[in-house]
Amino acid sequence: MWMEFTPKDWLMMRVGLIFCEGESDPEDSWVRSYLDAQQLVPRHQVNEVRNGTPCEVLYFGQCYLGHHLHALQELYQKGLERSLILEKLRELRRSPSDHTPDGLADLDDRTFETSLPALAEALHAGVSFGTDSEGNVTVTLDSSLVAGELTRLMTTSPQMAPTTSP
Numbered sequence: 609m610w611m612e613f614t615p616k617d618w619l620m621m622r623v624g625l626i627f628c629e630g631e632s633d634p635e636d637s638w639v640r641s642y643l644d645a646q647q648l649v650p651r652h653q654v655n656e657v658r659n660g661t662p663c664e665v666l667y668f669g670q671c672y673l674g675h676h677l678h679a680l681q682e683l684y685q686k687g688l689e690r691s692l693i694l695e696k697l698r699e700l701r702r703s704p705s706d707h708t709p710d711g712l713a714d715l716d717d718r719t720f721e722t723s724l725p726a727l728a729e730a731l732h733a734g735v736s737f738g739t740d741s742e743g744n745v746t747v748t749l750d751s752s753l754v755a756g757e758l759t760r761l762m763t764t765s766p767q768m769a770p771t772t773s774p
Contacts, residue, residue: 609636609684613670621670623677629655629662634694634725635687639680646676686732688745693728693735696747697754709754711762723761730757 612624627636642648643666650666657663673680700708701720715723736748 609633609639609687611680611684623668623670623673625650625666625668625680626658627664627666628658629664631661633687634690634728635683638683638687642676642679642683648673648676689735689737690728690732692737692745692747693731693749694724696749697724697727700749700754709749709751709758711755711758715758723765726761726765727754727757730761 609625609627612626614622614624616622625639648668650668651672652665652667654665654667655662656665658665670677697712701712704713712720731749731754734750734753738746738748740746
């Protein structure tokens with residue numbers, strides 16, 4: 609999901625919440641749940657193609673959303689951070705090194721992908737986010753924390769038991 613702000617008459621803004629169809633981001637379900645819980649109903653709801661991707665767009669007035677904009681921005685930020693953690697874990701698995709957490713390579717591809725959301729959730733509080741010299745967001749994962757969470761998840765979730773190839 610991403611947000612678009614379009615100027616309207618008399619210093620008003622139209623807020624669009626854009627959800628890519630078929631490619632959900634981590635924050636999509638959180639934002640939808642928040643909207644439902646707060647009983648926030650879009651003024652317009654349309655299906656559009658954005659950058660060649662089919663999307664569902666929910667349009668709201670800025671005044672209508674009011675203080676909810678801050679909560680929605682926080683959910684969006686959390687989703688971006690979660691996506692960065694997922695990508696970092698995939699990168700560590702694709703390019704193993706001495707810094708690759710124990711147990712990461714022991715999971716088969718299917719188990720690894722299905723376990724990623726739970727692993728990212730468990731790691732989120734312990735991850736450091738920063739920016740590099742070019743302004744890109746960086747993610748620093750403590751390999752011992754990742755290994756510990758993998759072990760915990762494997763012992764509490766039967767679907768995460770490592771498989772061995774014949």
